[in-house]
Amino acid sequence: MPRTLLCLARHGETNWNIERRFQGQFDIALNARGRAQAQALARELDEKHFDRVYSSDLRRALTTAEAVAEGRGLKIRTVPELREKNDGVWQGHTHAEVQVIYEDIYPHYLSRKASFAAPDGETLEQFRERVAAALTAIARENEGRTVLVVAHAGVLDIAWRLATGKRLDEKREYPVLNATPNWIAYEDGKWSLVDWARPEGRPEIAAPWDGSKLPRREAARALIVETGGRALLMQYAGGLSPHFLELGHHHFWATPGGALKEGESFTAALRREVYEETGLVVSGDPGPVVATREFPMELGEDWHQAVERYYLIRTEEFAPAPQGQTEEEKTHTLGWRWWSPEEIAASRELIFPEGLEALLRKVMS
CATH class of the missing domain: 3.40.50.1240 (Phosphoglycerate mutase-like)
Incomplete structure (x- = not known):
């Protein structure tokens, strides 16, 4: 041979x-x-x-x-x-x-x-x-x-x-x-x-955040799941990185939530963001933290060290009715949809967080 x-x-x-x-x-x-x-x-x-x-x-x-x-x-x-x-x-x-x-x-x-x-x-x-x-x-x-x-x-x-x-x-x-x-x-x-390649002598491939002390961006996000096992994702148009824009993406899907305000706790931010984006009132214990993330995140042309907590909220299916959003926030939020794990896995759209379909299957098992 x-x-x-x-x-x-x-x-x-x-x-x-x-x-x-x-x-x-x-x-x-x-x-x-x-x-x-x-x-x-x-x-x-x-x-x-x-x-x-x-x-x-x-x-x-x-x-x-x-x-x-x-x-x-x-x-x-x-x-x-x-x-x-x-x-x-x-x-x-x-x-x-x-x-x-x-x-x-x-x-x-x-x-x-x-x-x-x-x-x-x-x-x-x-x-x-x-x-x-x-x-x-x-x-x-x-x-x-x-x-x-x-x-x-x-x-x-x-x-x-x-x-x-x-x-x-x-x-x-x-x-x-x-x-x-x-x-x-x-x-x-x-x-x-x-x-077999050895690390010695090979050039380092730089990332945009190399050599920078990235500002910390803490965020609380809600994995809102209805009884049938689908997750609520919002469609956003703001904050896309230049890389995704160059690839022809003009929006992305993500779980509701956002950054903490100064002096705000994760749970307080979660309640505020969920209410503003969906109209859902989260009272008492918001639910367990089912995932945590810490990674470099690009927002527009700026990089941050993202620190995110994902809270599981179980509820009946509902139609989001955002409350108290500014006009700018309204222009960035394009819509919403309930997604099954199978639909997330099969989609080629931008969906955050990474591995969401697996996380959804895990919390529903």
């Missing part, structure tokens, strides 16, 4: 990478640095010939692959089997949260126990079998060719182990860098390592 070369690249950075949050198979988009990394990868591979391009079907990988495939006339072949490892109920949680909530089993994850799986997830052994089968199928379909495969850190880790013969619990010598080419080969039914 002729030698097949695979160039493997991990997707660019996401906000969940910054937060050290388990992404797994949640469909999280690239952040500003991640988009710049994807373009840098395309420039680095500009003079390399590829016969085909393959990608995980999750958008963080697919967007990275599109940057390389653009202008080459190559169709991206999406392969769901190249998705990241399914980490079950851990997905959406930070490592720090999982370490506390699952302190009795988290050490199995750290030690890379092959038979261990997070609750409702897959084991490393199952993951290895899935990834090995997918990569081998790609190699056999492309005898003698050179192909690009864009996927995830876990997928590239398995590829490295296939090429080096290392066990699942052995330590990898070098990290899996975002949007960086790594090369392995398949010949006569065997894998071999050609080159």
Whole structure:
């Protein structure tokens, strides 16, 4: 069998990478640095010939692959089997949260126990079998060719182990860098390592917030869910970043809520924002905090360190009737709609927060 070369690249950075949050198979988009990394990868591979391009079907990988495939006339072949490892109920949680909530089993994850799986997830052994089968199928379909495969850190880790013969619990010598080419080969039914990227000497890809002390922006947001399991999302036109405007987006969907005023608590801000945007009166305990976020956020052309808390509010379906909004606020709020998890997952519109469909399924289970 002729030698097949695979160039493997991990997707660019996401906000969940910054937060050290388990992404797994949640469909999280690239952040500003991640988009710049994807373009840098395309420039680095500009003079390399590829016969085909393959990608995980999750958008963080697919967007990275599109940057390389653009202008080459190559169709991206999406392969769901190249998705990241399914980490079950851990997905959406930070490592720090999982370490506390699952302190009795988290050490199995750290030690890379092959038979261990997070609750409702897959084991490393199952993951290895899935990834090995997918990569081998790609190699056999492309005898003698050179192909690009864009996927995830876990997928590239398995590829490295296939090429080096290392066990699942052995330590990898070098990290899996975002949007960086790594090369392995398949010949006569065997894998071999050609080159694995090292961090030394590689240029740092800057993000717009690098070198700045970002102002802290605390916000309270409401995940308002009706008895059928749909969430209320508002449609907004204000505050879109230049990047999204350039892509042709002129509005986005998000859960009701907003920034705290000076001296205001999260719960007070939640009650005020929900009433102003929907007319719903939240009295007493506003409900549990079901998610927290902390990440760089672009508002217009300015960057802030967003610190957000999401409160779960269960209610009957209702038609929002905003109260006490200024004229400017009214022009920024375009409408509303109740969304099911399936509709959120299938939509290509801008919807915040990231991973909302999974959070919605979690709180309704």
